Amino acid sequence: MSSMLKSLSIMMIASSLVFAGGESDVIDYVKKKLSRNPQVKINSATVEEKLPIPGIKGWSAYVIGLDINLTRGKETRRIHFEDILFVSKNLITSELVDRKTGRDVRSMIQPKLPKDIYDPSHLLYGSPDAPHKLILFSDPLCPFCRMYVPELLKAVKENPERMALYYYHLPLQAIHPASATLVRVMEVAQKDGKNEIIDKMYRIDIDPHIEDEEKILEIVAEKTGYRLSPKQIHQPWIDKKLGKDRITARKLLVTGTPTIFVDGKKDITREKYKKFIEKK
Template sequence: MSSMLKSLSVMMIASSLAIAGGDSDVINYVKKKLDRNPNVKINSAEVVDKLPIPGIKGWSAYVIGLDINLTRGKETRQINFEDILFVSKNLITSELIDRKTGRDVRSMIQPKLPKDIYNKSNLIYGNENAAHKLILFSDPLCPFCRMYVPEVLKAVKNNPEKMALYYYHLPLKAIHPASETLVRIMEVAQKEGKYEIIDKMYKIKIDAKLKDEKKILDIVAKQTGYKLSSKQIHEPWVDKRILKDRLTARKLLVTGTPTIFVDGKKDVTRDKYKQFIKK
C-alpha cells in the first residue's frame, strides 16, 4: 500500500478500538474518521465483503471500499482503494496480531478470486491444464522478488505439466519508479511471446529510482537486446493491461510483493510450489 493510503488508513482508524454494531455502524465509523480531515471528501464507502478469519472465533474481516477526493494544495485527486477492518460484536480495530505466531492476521485474509483470474494473457509458463495453478504478483525491482521470482519461474518451466504460472504486474512506483517502465516493456514482451525478457528483467542492472524513460529503454536494450520505443510501451492496450493487473491486486488486497497464490489460496510461506517440483 502506498504511504498516502497508509496514512489514510491510520487516519481512518485513528482510535484503535471502538464500539461496533451492524454494517451501517461500521460505515458510519469510517465516515466519521475521514470527515475529520478537511482535505478528504467521501464520494462513497461500502462494505465490499465480510470474510471469516481462519482459527479466530468471534471476529470477521470487513473489506471496506472507499472512493474519495483527496486535496493537496491546489491538486485534487480521486482515489479508490480498499482496506480491512476487524470487527467483533462490540469492537472494531484496524490490526489484529496472532499472539502465538506474532503474525498480522491481515496476511491471513483472502477475498474471493475474480472469475477471470486465470486469464491466458497472464499465463507465462506452464500448461493451462496443469494440476496446479500459481498466481504471482511481483515488481521486477523489488529486492526480495529478484531473489524469489527467478526460482519460481525456473520451477514452472521445468515442470510445465504440473504447474501453470499466471503473472500479474504490481510495480511499487513510490519505491522503485523505474519499475513502471520495466513492466510496460514486459507487457509488450508477453504479448509477443518473448517470456525470456521477463526472466532477464530480474537480473537487469539499473537504478530503481531512475525516472527517465528513454534512459531506461536504452539500458534494457543494451542489456537484453530487446529494443522498444516509448510509443510502443504506451499503446492503449498496455495501459489497460497494467490497470487490470493493478485492479486485480486491489481486489485481492495485495499490497506487497512478491505475493503468491497456490491453487486458489494465498501462500504466506511462499514455498508451497516446491512440493510440485520433479524430484
C-alpha cells in the first residue's frame, strides 16, 4: 500500500469505537470521516462484502470499497481502494485484536477470491490439474520472501502433480525500489520459458535501494547471464499484468509479503503446502 493510500486508510481515520446500527451507518461514518479532509472528494463508498470473523462472536468484518479524488497541490488523482471495518450490533472499530492469541483480526479476514485468480498466465510451477492450488504474493527482495519462497518453489517443482503455484507480484517499492525492475525481468523470463531466472531473483546479490534501472539490468545480466533492455521490460502487456497483480492484491487485502493462499484459504502459518510434499 502506498503512503498516499495509508494516509487515507480507514484504519487511520477510524481510530476509536463509535455506535453503529447497520450498513448505512457504516457508510455514513466513513463518508463523514473522509469528508473532513478538504483534499478528498468522495465519488462512492460501498460495502463490498460482509464477512464473519472465525472464532469471534458478535462481530463482522465489512470490506469497504472507496472511490475518491485526492488533490495534492495542483495534482488530482482518482483512487480506488479497499479496507476493513469491524462492526458489532452497536459499535464500529478499525482495530480488533484476539485477546487469547494477541493476533490482529485483520489477518484472519479473507474476501472472496476473484473468479480469474487461477489465470494460466500466473501459473509458475506445477500442473493446472493438480489437486492443491497455491497462490503466492511475493517480492523477490523482501527478506522474508528470500528465506521462504525458494523452499516453496523447490517443493512445487518436485511435486508438480500434487501442487500448482500461481505467482502474483507485490513489489514493496517504498522499502526496496530495485524490486520494481526485477519483477519486470521476471515477467519477461517467464514468458520466455526461463523460470530458472525467477528462482535466481531470490538469490541475486543486489542493493535493494538502487533505482537506476539500467544499472539493475546490468547487475542482473552479470549475475544471471540474462540480458534485457529497458524497452524489453516496459512492454504494454507487462504493465497490464503488473497492474492486475496490484488490483488483485488490493481486493484480497494483501499488503505484506510473502502472503500465500492454499486451496482457496489464506494460510497464516505459510506451512500448509508441506503437507502435499510426497514422502520418499
